[in-house]
Amino acid sequence: MKIQFAPLNVPLQRRLQTAAVLQWLFSFLALAQCCLAAFVLLALSDWWMVALLYAGWLWLDWDTPTTGGRRSQWVRKWTVWEYFRDYFPLTLVKTVDLDPTKNYIFGFHPHGVLVAGGFGNFCTEATGFSRLFPGLRSHLLMLPFWFRVPFFRDYIMCGGLVSSCKSSLSHLVSRPGGGNVAVIAVGGAPEALDARPGALTLQNRLQSIMGIAMPLFHARGVFQYSFGLIPYRKSIHTVVGKPVPVTQISSPTSEEIDGLHRVYLQSLVELFEENKTFYGLEEDQHLTFI
Numbered sequence: 001m002k003i004q005f006a007p008l009n010v011p012l013q014r015r016l017q018t019a020a021v022l023q024w025l026f027s028f029l030a031l032a033q034c035c036l037a038a039f040v041l042l043a044l045s046d047w048w049m050v051a052l053l054y055a056g057w058l059w060l061d062w063d064t065p066t067t068g069g070r071r072s073q074w075v076r077k078w079t080v081w082e083y084f085r086d087y088f089p090l091t092l093v094k095t096v097d098l099d100p101t102k103n104y105i106f107g108f109h110p111h112g113v114l115v116a117g118g119f120g121n122f123c124t125e126a127t128g129f130s131r132l133f134p135g136l137r138s139h140l141l142m143l144p145f146w147f148r149v150p151f152f153r154d155y156i157m158c159g160g161l162v163s164s165c166k167s168s169l170s171h172l173v174s175r176p177g178g179g180n181v182a183v184i185a186v187g188g189a190p191e192a193l194d195a196r197p198g199a200l201t202l203q204n205r206l207q208s209i210m211g212i213a214m215p216l217f218h219a220r221g222v223f224q225y226s227f228g229l230i231p232y233r234k235s236i237h238t239v240v241g242k243p244v245p246v247t248q249i250s251s252p253t254s255e256e257i258d259g260l261h262r263v264y265l266q267s268l269v270e271l272f273e274e275n276k277t278f279y280g281l282e283e284d285q286h287l288t289f290i
Helices: 012-043 048-060 079-087 116-122 144-148 152-158 166-173 188-193 254-279
Strands: 090-094 104-108 137-142 180-185 236-240
Touching (some): 012 152, 090 116, 104 166, 116 180, 116 236
Parallel strands (some): 137 180
């Protein structure tokens, strides 16, 4: 295989963008393991009292990921996320105004491998979420497993990440006075395993996730473009459509659930068809549900 190396005269701005994505990739693939190892080493060292105090804090703070998390606007506005945005680049597109006195569930499609668009748009302010949707707070749902990892849980909650368990979602959408947006990367691990270039495939059901599936993938490297794990520089456009009104029913029937599901899928198709040609797709490209 012939290796295509990056030119030596790459502008500093682009190098900083690559560095921003590299640190995000490290956070996604290895930071949790490093945090766990650091906690174990701390517990076995002369600083074991610090680990004990943190364990006590962890016990007291255990339910925070399921009760709205602990966002930090300072972390969400880090300059590094602007470089992260510009690498692809990422854009967040609003098609309608959303009433900040209501709570919303955003279905994010497609899940993909690393959910770069979901993270950049809803866990940072790099694409202007708070500016586009004033009065709303975005929360990206993530597997509960990651919120059990010491230190790592506190970091990811700063961006607005919360547990994807049922009680967490219920807490967000039942907030009096509204203002919450729960973002679900629909399809989860099964759809991530199906991600591939040129495919517009989505799962048509939310699935109960019993474990963690890490798909094997490849992309480019830091100093060459032939292999590696850093995503390619491909534009990611996230379009937020009009809301689907939902009437709360304490015990919905299967028919009512299926009916709402059909309405959601139809709205998703319409949003895709209305916007696809603006972002480089052809007229004959359509969504596929499996």
